[in-house]
Amino acid sequence: MKIDTLVVHADLFTMAGQGVGFIDDGAVAINGNKIVAVGASNELLKDYAADEVIDATGMMVLPGFVDCHMHTSLAIFRGLAQDTNAWMHKGIGPFVPFINEVSELAGSRMNILEALAAGTTTFCDYSSPILDIAAFFKKIGARARLTTSIKEVPPVKHKLKEHDLYPFDPAIGERTLSENLELVERWHGAEDNRITAMLGPQCPDQLSKELMLKVREIAKAKNLKLHMHVAQGDRETKQMLGRYQKRPIAFLDEIGYLDESLIAVHLTDATEEEARYVAKSGASMVVCSGSIGIIDGVVPPAVPFMEAGGTVGLGTDQAAGNNCNQIINEMKLTSLFNKIKYQDPEKLPAWKALRMATIEGARAVGIGDEVGSLESGKKADLIFIDLKAKTMLPVFKTPMRNHVPNLVYSARGHEICRVMVDGKTLYQDGKYLTVDEAEIIADCQMIANQISGSVSEENFAITTSATFMKEGKL
């Protein structure tokens, strides 16, 4: 059979089945944007004649990573919100008044390049300006599953007293909902379903019960997922107790939010029991270990969620807090944080972390039938890892394979030598094939220089790191 591309001689990790689905000297046959066969190289070489044969000798090939939750536009603030107990207020707070859609898009584009080169092929981006970001995803060729924030709280939160409930402004709710619906209208299913949309009620405390119910109705009618921050922290829990006398999970249960259409992000402040309850409802979880570790010092309950039968994907969240958007980093941190949390080095082994980064992540965001493993009929989203990179050396195949522990615990991203989405190579050997990297980098730095020049000492005075700067420590 005549096809477009045949990848051969790979150390192939398909992620099919219950483990990592290893095939020695493996091959993947690709036609158009789909995988048409996966198997042994000698067999596929007999069965298929390809326009392009990619020799993956000395490479590990696996499905591209699924980043289940990210705010790419916040990357414009990378490195400004760490080591503080209030990253949003004290970290990026002083800078927020000086950004606009142009600077957000500049941060977003740079961040997408970063993540793509580190193996992310599916981006669940929860950002603005989402229509421009969608257009960038169309251009760069990556898979995107997009959301905008639906909320009703005016931007005055930090002026409230601690026990005040947030005010809700229904006009903001209507506007943000219609923005999300415009995203759905214009992009859901675009590029042969490479770009899709979800609805994004921000979190239980930032929009009214009425609006939450309305969003849920729309989601059911249009068969859309709800991508929502849930049990983010004590601030949210206090708001929910104050307004409804219920903790976030109990409230969501009451209003019918806990089912398979919900993607519950974070669960930072959820108890293990609450996590298990959400898991059993059919909702999925996204754990952003790096982000929540750095901004809250907390390890969210992903392990009990999985043990209760729930599906958990990984998210990098936002670079302003987390600093980086690289799924290898999230695999390692998720595994290590949980070993420490339970003081058990056997907790969350490398192969489980890799499943969370691929097939489980794809399932968590509702596209497990399309991506997350290399199987016939799925989309051809593949990444290639150079096994001559020193961080992957030496390679053992028998009696034990060390590819997966080395990928999860040793690799740092630069080992990825080719990234393919929908059968097209987007990145290879350090070069981006569909966009102009130098222009994107220069643009991002120029915008940062403009913001830098605008932020006054007065705005800056509230940050924790300002003290460090004055003391010569930063």
Next chain:
Amino acid sequence: MKIDTLVVHADLFTMAGQGVGFIDDGAVAINGNKIVAVGASNELLKDYAADEVIDATGMMVLPGFVDCHMHTSLAIFRGLAQDTNAWMHKGIGPFVPFINEVSELAGSRMNILEALAAGTTTFCDYSSPILDIAAFFKKIGARARLTTSIKEVPPVKHKLKEHDLYPFDPAIGERTLSENLELVERWHGAEDNRITAMLGPQCPDQLSKELMLKVREIAKAKNLKLHMHVAQGDRETKQMLGRYQKRPIAFLDEIGYLDESLIAVHLTDATEEEARYVAKSGASMVVCSGSIGIIDGVVPPAVPFMEAGGTVGLGTDQAAGNNCNQIINEMKLTSLFNKIKYQDPEKLPAWKALRMATIEGARAVGIGDEVGSLESGKKADLIFIDLKAKTMLPVFKTPMRNHVPNLVYSARGHEICRVMVDGKTLYQDGKYLTVDEAEIIADCQMIANQISGSVSEENFAITTSATFMKEGKL
């Protein structure tokens, strides 16, 4: 004044003083293997005429990292000992009978390349065959501070019952001590003090009190540091309680080991009170966060050690457990693990982690007068970081600098574009200038293939990951 090298126009972080010692548009004047001046570019350009002027525009320049504790030769087993509660027995155990000095050296050489490219300039290597490794350090040009293991326990430990005390064989003690002394004799102070040696009593439970006292006397007479694993875990504590009815720290105190000549590595099983006690004695600590996190699920007491006034450096330990030997990784994990341990995002900020990786680490291993900061009179060990790397973008200089948080929390190693030791560039833009990378990589893989072919199913049967392999999960 005529000099060899002048580095100009850097975003310079000297690590002098109490913080990071930032100098905007900074310069470093180097003659021979020493720094002769540090200051503003315009001033140094007036004062010095250099054979080579290195334009560091768009680069962060800082002292090279000090890796205070590593076993480079174990890198031959990378990826074979994770996700198990007994990394030594169940992880590398089945492979150990099949290695020799040739394979250890092959692992060591590959590992040293890995760490050098990731910014390590000082290697406190605790390995064998140490004389060959020393010769490799001479060739590659990195700074090395070497140790071998002095111990008396024959290699039969896992056949003992749980409460049996290890047997001691004085002949092994004499042999291992004389090996360490041969290292001192042949290499201490070599290459204009670029290569130095320490004494390595393995840990309190693996040699007799008599030998420990003898080693201490030699250390005092020869003015050598004692590089020792201390309070490594419950196995060691049990041995010490069984043999001396004392916990490790109390025993070391009794025999006069707790003073400024001791480098206490790990302290995994030390209480916070014990850690403070060791700190006050003048001994230093090395924390190997990645290694102890992955193999024990524990965060050692580095924070109370520092709060008690002690000096703490970072170590990567061994790749068989930790998987990688990269100090950026250790900075990030040390900061994040402690934020989680204390559930406090302000704990161990990025600038403190960077000090541990440079000047505090240098002090911890007794060479703080020579390296660890960029100051006149110190050795010229510098690393250069490309600020156009996306993981470092965008760069903010005012009103807040984000270089250090981005280096600690976002960078992954490949941002390092030049590594200099003793004023000589050893690595630049992905190329090693003093050794043949391809030959070292090929040699390491060939040796691994030989080991792979030797390990039988029977030996392999004890590993945890063997189960994963059989289940198709690895």
